[in-house]
Amino acid sequence: xxxxxxxxxxxxxxxxxxxxxxxxxxxxxxxxxxxxxxxxxxxxxxxxxxxxxxxxxxxxxxxxxxxxxxxxxxxxxxxxxxxxxxxxxxxxxxxxxxxxxxxxxxxxxxxxxxxxxxxxxxxxxxxxxxxxxxxxxxxxxxxxxxxxxxxxxxxxxxxxxxxxxxxxxxxxxxxxxxxxxxxxxxxxxxxxxxxxxxxxxxxxxxxxxxxxxxxxxxxxxxxxxxxxxxxxxxxxxxxxxxxxxxxxxxxxxxxxxxxxxxxxxxxxxxxxxxxxxxxxxxxxxxxxxxxxxxxxxxxxxxxxxxxxxxxxxxxxxxxxxxxxxxxxxxxxxxxxxxxxxxxxxxxxxxxxxxxxxxxxxxxxxxxxxxxxxxxxxxxxxxxxxxxxxxxxxxxxxxxxxxxxxxxxxxxxxxxxxxxxxxxxxxxxxxxxxxxxx
Amino acid sequence: xxxxxxxxxxxxxxxxxxxxxxxxxxxxxxxxxxxxxxxxxxxxxxxxxxxxxxxxxxxxxxxxxxxxxxxxxxxxxxxxxxxxxxxxxxxxxxxxxxxxxxxxxxxxxxxxxxxxxxxxxxxxxxxxxxxxxxxxxxxxxxxxxxxxxxxxxxxxxxxxxxxxxxxxxxxxxxxxxxxxxxxxxxxxxxxxx
Numbered sequence: 001x002x003x004x005x006x007x008x009x010x011x012x013x014x015x016x017x018x019x020x021x022x023x024x025x026x027x028x029x030x031x032x033x034x035x036x037x038x039x040x041x042x043x044x045x046x047x048x049x050x051x052x053x054x055x056x057x058x059x060x061x062x063x064x065x066x067x068x069x070x071x072x073x074x075x076x077x078x079x080x081x082x083x084x085x086x087x088x089x090x091x092x093x094x095x096x097x098x099x100x101x102x103x104x105x106x107x108x109x110x111x112x113x114x115x116x117x118x119x120x121x122x123x124x125x126x127x128x129x130x131x132x133x134x135x136x137x138x139x140x141x142x143x144x145x146x147x148x149x150x151x152x153x154x155x156x157x158x159x160x161x162x163x164x165x166x167x168x169x170x171x172x173x174x175x176x177x178x179x180x181x182x183x184x185x186x187x188x189x190x191x192x193x194x195x196x197x198x199x200x201x202x203x204x205x206x207x208x209x210x211x212x213x214x215x216x217x218x219x220x221x222x223x224x225x226x227x228x229x230x231x232x233x234x235x236x237x238x239x240x241x242x243x244x245x246x247x248x249x250x251x252x253x254x255x256x257x258x259x260x261x262x263x264x265x266x267x268x269x270x271x272x273x274x275x276x277x278x279x280x281x282x283x284x285x286x287x288x289x290x291x292x293x294x295x296x297x298x299x300x301x302x303x304x305x306x307x308x309x310x311x312x313x314x315x316x317x318x319x320x321x322x323x324x325x326x327x328x329x330x331x332x333x334x335x336x337x338x339x340x341x342x343x344x345x346x347x348x349x350x351x352x353x354x355x356x357x358x359x360x361x362x363x364x365x366x367x368x369x370x371x372x373x374x375x376x377x378x379x380x381x382x383x384x385x386x387x388x389x390x391x392x393x394x395x396x397x398x399x400x401x402x403x404x405x406x407x408x409x410x411x412x413x414x415x416x417x418x419x420x421x422x423x424x425x426x427x428x429x430x431x432x433x434x435x436x437x
Numbered sequence: 438x439x440x441x442x443x444x445x446x447x448x449x450x451x452x453x454x455x456x457x458x459x460x461x462x463x464x465x466x467x468x469x470x471x472x473x474x475x476x477x478x479x480x481x482x483x484x485x486x487x488x489x490x491x492x493x494x495x496x497x498x499x500x501x502x503x504x505x506x507x508x509x510x511x512x513x514x515x516x517x518x519x520x521x522x523x524x525x526x527x528x529x530x531x532x533x534x535x536x537x538x539x540x541x542x543x544x545x546x547x548x549x550x551x552x553x554x555x556x557x558x559x560x561x562x563x564x565x566x567x568x569x570x571x572x573x574x575x576x577x578x579x580x581x582x583x584x585x586x587x588x589x590x591x592x593x594x595x596x597x598x599x600x601x602x603x604x605x606x607x608x609x610x611x612x613x614x615x616x617x618x619x620x621x622x623x624x625x626x627x628x629x630x
Binding site for chain 1: 471478479482508521523540546581595
């Protein structure tokens with residue numbers, strides 16, 4: 001369970017530069033795809049691989065690609081979603097910083113497969129130094145004939161451009177990202193039409209996450225079948241997990257799907273256990289929007305099976321006793337963390353980041369923030385707890401984009417699993433757990 | 438975003454220059470060229486970043502009007518964007534803008550203590566600027582560096598695994614730079630845009 005696809009070359013000195021990357025076998029996928037495969041064959045291999053979107057939704061990439069309208073006669077676009085902003089998630093930053101050419105190589109193969117001649121990398125505005133690294137990587141790829149006109153004398157033309165966001169979580173949602181790339185506010189669009197038909201500038205568009213695209217080179221080189229041999233079941237390949245919170249070894253780890261949560265959390269190869277030898281209280285396993293799970297449910301499913309790092313196992317039990325793999329942002333809470341305070345903190349985040357288009361999200365996130373604020377600060381009432389559940393339920397499913405769900409789930413799950421702690425805040429009329437006051 | 442919907446009509450003092458240098462204008466033409474003909478409005482976000490850096494550290498109405506004229510769009514199209522994205526400042530800021538993360542993963546690793554320490558050291562509240570004009574302190578949402586919490590960003594530089602001692606040292610270094618322009622300023626645009 002420790003084979004690697006993305007980070008196997010990460011320790012080679014100078015791997016960030018084109019020359020070192022190419023000497024280590026880089027860009028061979030571009031040569032193979034452009035000179036020996038048809039675009040359709042590349043799409044077929046990606047379908048065969050079982051690769052699923054690594055940004056959080058987990059939608060099969062090959063299927064997403066197959067929806068792209070190829071008959072409209074309009075230009076087609078690929079946008080690499082590097083607007084990584086889900087709290088707890090910092091894997092794409094790591095990948096782009098350490099081995100940017102892996103992304104460029106994957107994007108060239110993907111653009112070729114999709115018949116795209118212009119691609120954009122939408123990077124969150126806070127990652128300016130990453131933009132510098134990507135610009136340099138693109139410049140090198142250009143200078144070496146892997147971008148521009150008539151790549152490898154195959155007649156295929158491709159330009160890649162980096163585009164900077166400016167601080168808006170919502171622009172990670174693909175239609176908001178398209179709006180933003182068009183120079184507008186990041187208000188998500190109503191779907192359908194889906195971007196695959198009407199996307200950037202009204203043209204067919206695919207939006208894929210950084211990590212998703214970084215996998216394409218391997219799939220081209222080794223075939224979708226070999227890729228599907230990594231992992232278990234429908235969770236094929238590997239996943240970058242960004243681990244943070246109260247653990248000994250925070251950082252980015254590439255795991256093969258199927259590793260147990262217990263090993264990931266306690267092995268010195270990964271998180272290295274809870275900091276200061278304290279007890280585990282809870283984990284948010286897939287970025288701040290997925291349901292939080294208490295210690296006993298993150299290590300085992302409700303039916304007593306070992307919980308695994310896979311899409312399916314983390315979702316086992318639905319929202320009653322399970323969660324989601326999401327973006328792979330693994331946030332660990334020790335016994336001293338206050339769940340109410342953290343839930344208030346995240347509610348404030350979603351309120352701040354709501355674009356304001358849909359009333360349930362615009363108003364509901366604000367209500368949740370203020371009710372949670374008074375609970376955490378000792379001014380809550382017992383009925384506030386059910387009020388929160390009610391608000392969350394009225395946001396969920398009633399908004400144009402998933403930000404509403406993302407705001408509702410952390411609140412609903414925190415109360416589901418830690419109701420006593422909320423009640424204790426009301427009874428004590430002060431935060432009894434208190435990480436800081 | 439939701440808590441910053443009202444734009445403040447901050448205008449420049451009369452006679453203040455709100456135009457880019459020829460070199461910057463050349464760069465802006467290059468950026469516009471990355472988007473299809475007729476879609477130059479796409480360059481708005483990058484150009485606003487550059488305008489903020491080059492023309493006084495924040496986006497006054499005059500600066501926004503100027504950017505609108507460069508892209509041949511209505512001023513309102515710039516205002517609505519400038520007020521939506523948190524990295525655009527609508528009020529004057531200090532020489533160094535300290536953006537400290539306040540979101541969950543940083544908060545459970547001592548981020549709240551770090552933020553409070555910064556406010557105490559600078560003797561200002563988040564959102565305010567020191568009287569010498571050197572520092573503006575802002576609490577921001579997740580910076581995407583949770584594995585090295587607590588974190589803050591000053592200008593474009595990340596500072597990670599923050600402690601009170603580290604903050605003392607960072608503030609000293611920034612103070613030592615004083616009010617002078619960053620030596621790397623011209624390279625800044627070339628590198629990031």
